[in-house]
Amino acid sequence: MRVAVVSDIHANLAALETVLAAIDADAPDELWCLGDLVGYGPRPNECCETIEARARICLAGNHDLAVVGTIDLLDFSGEAGVAARWTQEVLTGAARAYLEQLEPVGSADGVSLFHASARDPVWEYVLSDEAAEATLELTDTPLVLVGHSHAALQVSLRDGVLDGGLAPAGTGLDLAEGRFLLNPGSVGQPRDGDPRAAYLLLDLDAGRASFRRVEYDIARTQAEIVEAGLPEPLALRLSSGQ
Secondary structure, eight states, rough: EEEEEEEEOOOOOOOOHHHHHHHHHOOEEEEOOOOSSSSSSOOHHHHHHHHHOOOEEOOOOHHHHHTTTOOOOOOOOOHHHHHHOOOOOHHOOOHHHHTTTSSEEEEEETEESSSSOOOOTOHHHHHHHHHHHHHHHHHSSSEEEEEESSSSEEEEEEETEEEEEETTTTTTESSSSSSSEEEEESSSOOOOOOOSSSEEEEEETTTEEEEEEEOOOOOOOOOOOOOOTTHHHHHHGGGOOO
């Protein structure tokens, strides 16, 4: 079983299309998505339609839950709030119906899936040893996948010792020994210093993981953000990956 894992697409269709083309070249058996299809970006409906057609499993992220009213938009401020309200206005009935059926927690093939963390599947960022250890303690599967932080991460727990950190492009892991918490990084708005779109390839039978990055047409998405009337900083940050 070979699986491609994506997360935090954030309505960036140019990035999603490029990632899916790269995934298709690897020909995995399944596609899993860890949530946040919408928010920040200019093409929410197309991204929802694409993931609904392609992904066997998709979780709900905090932005997805906000635009369908499951959590309060007052929890979002600044540019995130502006984008969430705009997304509510332009979201089609079909995209809304798809998002409404998603949950922030899931599991598949012996892998635990969370949009954010096991302790708080909607909001917690796993960006510290304490947060990673808490999610591993609250789960019992050998492999745990999380999104939300927009940073590609790999954390291992072997013989009680926690280790890991950022997972740059090309990082490969042997998952045979110990337990692992992995974040594929963000497709549509990376924040780990690499502006390229991120995804993760898993070979569950062989016990291998590979972190991937692909360049996409950032200028196209930036132009679409400006054309939609969304805050300009949402466009500018795409160039830096911050």
